[in-house]
Amino acid sequence: MKLIRYTYIRLFSLMFMLFILWGALFYISMMDEVMDETDDRLLNNKGLVVHRMLQQPERLLTADTLSDNYRISRISEQEGLNHRDSFYDTKIYIQIENEYEPMRVYKSSFKDNSGQFYEIELYLSTIERDNVIEDILFYLIILFVVMLGITLVGMRLVLKRTFRPLYKLLDWLNSVIPGREAPELNNETEIAEFKKLNDAAVNMQKRSRKAYEEQKDFIGNASHELQTPLAISLNKLDMLANSGELNEEQMNLLSQTFETLQRATRLNKSLLLLSQIQNEQFVQVSEQNLTQTIQRVLNDMLEVYSDKNIMAKIETESDFIHQMNDSLAVVLINNLLKNAIVHSSSNSLITITSHEKSLTISNEGQTALDNEKIFTRFYRAGNSKTKESTGLGLTIAKEIAQLSGLSLEYFYDGKHNFRLKK
Amino acid sequence: MKILIIEDEKGMRETLETFFVQQKFVVETAHDFDSGLSKLSVYDYDCVLLDITLPGGSGLDLLTEMKRLNKRESVIIISARDAIDDKVLGLELGADDYLPKPFHLAELNARVKSLIRRNQSGGDMSVSIENVKLLPDKRTVFVNDEELPLNRKEFDLLYYFMVNPDRLLNKTTLTEAVWGDNIDQADDLEFLYSQVKNLRRKLKTAGATIEIKAVYGFGYKLISE
Amino acid sequence: MRQQVIALILALGLLGTLTHYSVAGNNMSKNESRLPKNSQEFLKKHFPSEKISYVIVDKDGLQTTFEVMLTSGKEIEFYKNGEWKEIDAKKTAVPQTIIPANILKHVKDNFDNDVYVVQIEKKFWGIEVELSNKLEVEYTSGGKFLRYDN
Structure with a gap:
């Protein structure tokens, strides 16, 4: 999950919870306040009514007065002493309106100068109160949605802005290719950690580039320096073989030594070629028809490996033509074809598919190869540790492709496919 | 035949010297730029083997001097x-061939012989041993003046044997020589065996008095009967 | 941070429920006896001929007050400690024995003789007095004149 998305979701869930909590508490408090308001008014009304009642008892108490707002009735002393105040909601039938109306009722008691107890019930319509509550709820929900929306958008903007340098750095890191000049990292930021990260990445890139250059030079120099001693050893062995003074056993030993040394020589040549490619010593380019190169090389190649009895099929939709160095074109095709042939079992089929923009060489195989590793130096897949393999063929092919502005990729679809693409 | 070897590496120089003495050449050696230049300016040679990195100067500069x-x-x-770059520059400066180290002596031999033949007066480029005559330019072979039809690889093989007569040639050396650098990783030698077998049979049928002989596990040798 | 915010909100919510008005459940006759001693004595002393109609124990938040309705219609409110908070004589005169001497003097000095105090209330900043001529006058707790309030 992306950093922004993760942070966003975490922050948002927190905000959402806080908003809900705040909304609920706010609503409860408001309800409380509105209820209190009604009860307060009833309480106040009681004071007024009782006051009037005490002043003019005969006017209010004519036969258990029942008015719209209150009802007063005499109660016994016993009832009066045990009377408890209470508030409750009810519905009362209003004749004029011909309907029930929600009412808040306050039931209380008092006594007059003579010690007579009265029960008093006060009524107050709660239509208004209920409307107010509805309004509060309505506005609360709107406010909740609006606040949440604003927070959502705001948080997103802030997060995006905050992490922009990080994503830019990541893009830059991805664009860095070992051995190539790295593009300028223009990643101005005010955030100290990102600044440090930028500096660290740039420094690391510089160090790795330096190490890469040194390693490249080392391989180049080492393989170069090995050429002469290898030449001398090979030639001296050749002379020894031609001296005619060795017996069969000695000749066999010599033959083995000679061939081993040959292998070392080949390996060294490959390394040298690789370092030459990497040092971009093959600068001259011309138009190369790789489809034709394949046709030319394929026959030789099949001749050499004739005992494997491999069939080859070239399907040409159009020729694959590219601007590149001629020697490298031959090496590239050679290495790819050789790889296909060497790793094919006897009597199998190699298919070459040529399009204008791609050239694919496929050979039969049971299991997919490790895409990460096949192009690395000295990697040999599974059982292919054959004598003829230097473990550099595909590495060289990849380097040549890269240098020539082609992409070389491997994929498995029941067959091993190596595809050159423009 | 006179050959000058200008090579600073002692082991290399001595090997080449021994080899070309065996090949019946008159061999002179030089170990640096100055001694090479002085020998070149005083004597004439049929062929010069020139190393590029020399003490006292570059082999390429020596070419310019020549x-x-x-x-x-x-x-x-x-x-x-x-x-x-070296190869291109060297050839531009007048060198006739370029052979990167490490190389096989037989390969060097073939190239030296080819060059010398080309420079010989009369322009007869043929290589002849016993009753076998090979014309490299026309890619034809005659046994007792009868043309012997050979395929491309068989011809290349025979040519290689004929410019290195009486030399034991390693099988991988042969493979590389005939199939070129491109297939240098092949040590699947079945094809070499069958090609040599065919070549031998054809030579024998045609009544050639030379024979390609297998020597233990090492390789082959062209001998006269 | 998160916990603190939640705790704060919970605390505010708790406060909200504490301030809840509580009147229901009052028993009028029992309330009479719950009236502090000095309040009862206050009533006996200053309103000797009056009887209590009802008493409301008003627990408004953290403050508790007693509201006494006399059968004459006068209302007297007491603090929890029994001291009077407000006396509303309902357009009759508040007994002069209750009114601080300075205020009494100020009223006497500044108004006609037939003007009397109908309501007196202790506020946090001092004392508010309503006169029979509808005028409201504000004093400090010590009875020093502050201003007229229209």
């Missing part, structure tokens, strides 16, 4: 620096 002195020796550059 041009200035109007020397027309055939020059083969032998260099550990298998660099395209």
Whole structure:
């Protein structure tokens, strides 16, 4: 999950919870306040009514007065002493309106100068109160949605802005290719950690580039320096073989030594070629028809490996033509074809598919190869540790492709496919 | 035949010297730029083997000097620096061939012989041993003046044997020589065996008095009967 | 941070429920006896001929007050400690024995003789007095004149 998305979701869930909590508490408090308001008014009304009642008892108490707002009735002393105040909601039938109306009722008691107890019930319509509550709820929900929306958008903007340098750095890191000049990292930021990260990445890139250059030079120099001693050893062995003074056993030993040394020589040549490619010593380019190169090389190649009895099929939709160095074109095709042939079992089929923009060489195989590793130096897949393999063929092919502005990729679809693409 | 070897590496120089003495050449050696230049300016050679990295100067500069002195020796550059630039520049400066180290003596031999043949007066490029005559340019072979039809690989093989007569040639050396650098990783030698077998049979049928003989596990040798 | 915010909100919510008005459940006759001693004595002393109609124990938040309705219609409110908070004589005169001497003097000095105090209330900033001529006058707790309030 992306950093922004993760942070966003975490922050948002927190905000959402806080908003809900705040909304609920706010609503409860408001309800409380509105209820209190009604009860307060009833309480106040009681004071007024009782006051009037005490002043003019005969006017209010004519036969258990029942008015719209209150009802007063005499109660016994016993009832009066045990009377408890209470508030409750009810519905009362209003004749004029011909309907029930929600009412808040306050039931209380008092006594007059003579010690007579009265029960008093006060009524107050709660239509208004209920409307107010509805309004509060309505506005609360709107406010909740609006606040949440604003927070959502705001948080997103802030997060995006905050992490922009990080994503830019990541893009830059991805664009860095070992051995190539790295593009300028223009990643101005005010955030100290990102600044440090930028500096660290740039420094690391510089160090790795330096190490890469040194390693490249080392391989180049080492393989170069090995050429002469290898030449001398090979030639001296050749002379020894031609001296005619060795017996069969000695000749066999010599033959083995000679061939081993040959292998070392080949390996060294490959390394040298690789370092030459990497040092971009093959600068001259011309138009190369790789489809034709394949046709030319394929026959030789099949001749050499004739005992494997491999069939080859070239399907040409159009020729694959590219601007590149001629020697490298031959090496590239050679290495790819050789790889296909060497790793094919006897009597199998190699298919070459040529399009204008791609050239694919496929050979039969049971299991997919490790895409990460096949192009690395000295990697040999599974059982292919054959004598003829230097473990550099595909590495060289990849380097040549890269240098020539082609992409070389491997994929498995029941067959091993190596595809050159423009 | 006179050959000059200009090579600073002692082991290399001595090997080449021994080899070309065996090949019946008159061999002279030089170990640096100055001694090479002084020998070149005084004597004439049929062929010069020239290393590029020399103490006292570059082999390429020596080529320029030769041009200035109007020397027309055939020059083969032998260099550990298998660099395209060196090769191109060397050939432009008048070298006739370029052979990167490490190389096989038989290969060097073939190239030296080819160059010398080309420079010989009369322009007879043929290589003849016993009753077998090979015309490299026309890619034809005659046994007792009868043309012997050979396929491409068989011809290349025979040519290689004929410029290296009586030399034991390693099988991988042969493979590389015939199939070129491109298939240098092949040590699947079945094809070599069958090609040699065919070549032997054809030579024998045609009544050639030379024979390609297998020597233990090492390789083959062209011998006269 | 998160916990603190939640705790704060919970605390505010708790406060909200504490301030809840509580009147229901009052028993009028029992309330009479719950009236502090000095309040009862206050009533006996200053309103000797009056009887209590009802008493409301008003627990408004953290403050508790007693509201006494006399059968004459006068209302007297007491603090929890029994001291009077407000006396509303309902347009009759508040007994002069209750009114601080300074205020009494100020009223006497500044108004006609037939003007009397109908309501007196202790506020946090001092004392508010309503006169029979509808005028409201504000004093400090010590009875020093502050201003007229229209």
